[in-house]
Amino acid sequence: MQVDSETAGKMTENTAVRRQPTQARARARVEKILTAATELIERTGSDQLRMSEIAARAGVPIGSLYQYFPDKASIVRTLAERIMLRVREGLRESLADVESVEDALGRLDNLLEGYYAMFLMEPVTRDIWSGTQSDKDIQDMDIEDSRENARIVAGALKPFVPKKEHARLDTVCFLLMQLTGAAVRLAIAVDRKEGDRLVAEYGRMLRLEYEAFLPDGI
Amino acid sequence: MQVDSETAGKMTENTAVRRQPTQARARARVEKILTAATELIERTGSDQLRMSEIAARAGVPIGSLYQYFPDKASIVRTLAERIMLRVREGLRESLADVESVEDALGRLDNLLEGYYAMFLMEPVTRDIWSGTQSDKDIQDMDIEDSRENARIVAGALKPFVPKKEHARLDTVCFLLMQLTGAAVRLAIAVDRKEGDRLVAEYGRMLRLEYEAFLPDGI
DNA sequence: TTACAAATGTGAGGGATATTCATATTCGAA
């Protein structure tokens, strides 16, 4: 008896990794592959990413790529996932031990600036992130990512928000996470000067939205 | 003498149509091709779009596709462009002859609802629009489209906004056009109930932003 | 009506890439 490969192939394979590398050499290989992919994206953009070039640069045969990644998209997806995790860690750290409303809002301002700066300064990150919207699976990841991030932000604000507003706060934070992504993507797609203006305007909107949840006297 | 085809090919060819069809049969063909592409996208999504299938369904040979479209992306781009134009026309009509601030804000509310409804009801439009973010060229088109739409919206509001705020209004409208796209894309990506909530929240934000430009007493 | 150039039509085949798979090699536990 044997699984119908047709069926197995069609199943939504959400794990980016085909085979879990247990041995050290295998884990090292996965890293070499990801590093090579990153470097190639840096040189030529993710559009021009070729499996053969990844293999050559990583010093592994083509077959090895498929040992750990089911397809090319999953390599990029893994890189995107790492970016998301990095951002999320930053979010967690930045919003830890918030002491007051002003404190929280100030930190959120800084986060937006940092997010924008990150994409401005890191071409690879920017490329992967923009290309991010091309892949259906990454879009789903991105939405889940926003849910996670929304939990963190909402969690940081909840102490200052009336309990009966908490559910709405969750919804709004989720929405704002996605809007933030859109705003920053727009800002990095236009020239620097206009991008700065757009981020500034967006930052203002964001602050107003958050403030709307706070009790009147702030 | 003859144009170096290499050079001609590399030039950023922004026109989606390679050869302007002047004869009636040619124009009919272009429509048949676009119709076939639309139907295929409806069936299988734009990811699975194949030039061979477009040709088969349109009842034309492969070569004919390339008679009018330089590549596959340009077919999808043409469809996306039509959607953008349709939306823009709706925007123009809806914002013509605004009579008062309340009038304008009400119409903008309706537009958001209509936009959301359009994507909910038209799977092809939704697919093309989501897939829209995959193509660099379409992303650029989308940004330009937002600039156009922003002009229309800002134009409708300017009579009620102090002149010195006009420049900022332009920036904000541009930003809001992109954010609206992001919000609606998110709303159609999640389940209907959550989507409705998200659109409602976004509509509220949007209204607040516009109101912020109006003189105090409204 | 005829003739001819321009426009349009045609589809087998070239070329570029992603992915598979049968086989070889290496690893780690007993």
Next chain:
DNA sequence: TTCGAATATGAATATCCCTCACATTTGTAA
């Protein structure tokens, strides 16, 4: 040391976009 499991390998296969040399149709001027 031994053997099954894990990993490595890359030639071969599969898929698909797009080209191009040649055929046919259309419009127009004589």
